[in-house]
Amino acid sequence: MKDSNRIRSTTVCAVLHNGEVAIGADGQATMGNTVAKSNVKKIRKLQDGKIVTGFAGSTADAFNLLEKFDEKLNSYGGNMKRAAIELAKDWRTDRFLRKLEAMMIVADKEEILIISGTGDVLEPDTGIATIGSGSMYANAAAIALKRHAGDKLTARQIVEEALHIAADICIYTNHNLVVEEVK
Template sequence: MEKIKSTTVLGVFHNGKLALGADGQATMGNTVAKSNVKKIRTLAGGKVVAGFAGSTADAFTLIEKFEEKLNTYNGNLRRAAIELVKEWRTDRYLSKLEAMMIVANKEEMLVISGSGDVLEPDSQVAAIGSGSMYAQAAALALKKHAPHLSAEEMVREGLTIAADICIYTNHNFIIASPEE
C-alpha cells in the first residue's frame, strides 16, 4: 500500500510579519489522491501556525504531539519543538513516522524533522516538501527584489511558482499568520 504524501509548505517572515502557506495536494504514487488537504493548522489559540509535509497520517500525529508539547511548555515554541524531536527520535512508534513540519509564532519560525533537526532558517524563509526548493527560491528572490510585498503575498507567489513547476503541488493554497 502506497502512502499518501507530497506537498509544498512555505513560510516567510518579512517586515515583522509571518505568513505560512501550503498547497492542498496529496498524492498516492503518481496519482492525485486529494486536491484540498488542509496542511496548515493554527494552534495555541491562534498564536502558533504549523504546516506539514510528508505522509499525511504521520503528519497529523506529529501535529497533535507538537500541540501537546506546546501546552506542556506554556506555548514556548522552541522548547516544544526540541521536546517533540527528542520523543520523535526515541519513541518506537513515533520514530517510524515520515513527515516534516514548519512551526512559527509571531517571533520565530522553526523547521522540525524526525532525523533530530530543529532548524531556524536563514533569511527568514523556510520551505519543506516536494516543491520546497522552487517555493524557497521564489520567496528569497521576492524578499530581495520586491520588498514592498507583504509576507502573505510572497508566500502566495512562491507557492504559485512551485505549483507551476512541481507536479506534486497544486494551486489550492491555505495561508495563515499567527495572531498578535
C-alpha cells in the first residue's frame, strides 16, 4: 500500500511577479508523522542557474526525476518547456518512472511549470505554483500577497511569506526555508 502522505509532506512555492521569478521550499522531511530532518534542501539550480527546480515527495524519487529532467534539458538545448513535456511523457509511460512518488516545479525567468507523474505539465495562470502538503495554504497566501503587493514586494518576499504562512498551518511544513531566484 502506498503512503499517500509522502507526496504531500512538504511545501514548495514559485512566484512570477514584476518580471522576477523565485522558488522556495521548507526543509522538513517526515517519515509518517515523525520529523526525520528539518533542513533538507529541496531546491536545485540547473543550467547555470537559468532554471530552478523544487520537489515534493519521496527524496530518492525526486532526485531521480531531477536527474532525468536535467538530461532532458541537455537533450533539448535548455528548452525548459520541451524538457518538461518529454519528462512527463516518459514519466507516464515508463514502467520504472511510473512508480515514482514525487512532483516538481520548474521555473526559468519567463515561466513556471508543474510536472506530475500523471503526465501533466501545468503552467499556472496566476504566475504562482505550489505543490506539497501545505500547497493550498501557500497558494492562497501568495495570491493575496501578489494581488495586494503591487511593487512593494519582490517575488522572493512573496514566496518567503507564503511559505511561512503555510508553515504556521501545515504540520508537514517548517520555517527552515531555502529560496532561490532565477537568473
